[in-house]
Amino acid sequence: MQEQLIQWFTGTLGGYISKEAIVFLISMVPILELRGGLIAAALFGLSPWKAIVICFIGNMVPIPLILWLITPIFTWLKQRELFRPAVERLEQKAMGKSDRIQKYEFWGLVLFVGIPLPGTGAWTGALIASLLGMNGKKAFAAILCGMAVATGIMCVITYLIPWLIRIYG
Numbered sequence: 581m582q583e584q585l586i587q588w589f590t591g592t593l594g595g596y597i598s599k600e601a602i603v604f605l606i607s608m609v610p611i612l613e614l615r616g617g618l619i620a621a622a623l624f625g626l627s628p629w630k631a632i633v634i635c636f637i638g639n640m641v642p643i644p645l646i647l648w649l650i651t652p653i654f655t656w657l658k659q660r661e662l663f664r665p666a667v668e669r670l671e672q673k674a675m676g677k678s679d680r681i682q683k684y685e686f687w688g689l690v691l692f693v694g695i696p697l698p699g700t701g702a703w704t705g706a707l708i709a710s711l712l713g714m715n716g717k718k719a720f721a722a723i724l725c726g727m728a729v730a731t732g733i734m735c736v737i738t739y740l741i742p743w744l745i746r747i748y749g
Contacts, residue, residue: 586612586620599624600634607638610703614639614727615696615734622738631739632731639702643723646706647716671711678708685714686722693726696733702726 586606593602603626607617614635621631654671657663677699681688693705702723709719 586616603634604638607635608641613701613703614730618734618738628735628739636727636731639727643702643706647710647719650707650710674704674707675711678712681708682712686718689722690726693723694729696730
């Protein structure tokens, strides 16, 4: 699914905005986030350092909004018959992944965001932290640390391994 979304972004926006802007937007989108942005950046041939900065900032932009605004937004949406089922389903899905975060708080959130697996990442981590009522500053710091871990892992996968294969393969 990530590959399809990246292809959609590049195919749809490719002729209109720069590669860097596409990578930035991909990094802001749930599901893709920083991981998808780094993959797209590597495919575009952007340097690792440029990609890291663009993807990190892009993934970071929505996090404060989620941490501090999602609970009141969800409360308002749940008062509307039309949106209640979707919001409750999203909350249940997020909370189904919250056990480690509840148990270990800061470090649980760091690992949840940092290990690039499907269903994890900064968006879901921020949503869970907000729903659990974690301190916003502490959750934001944990998410940034997790994003740094995810950046390192994804840079190895998208830049270092392909480079080693070209050199030694």
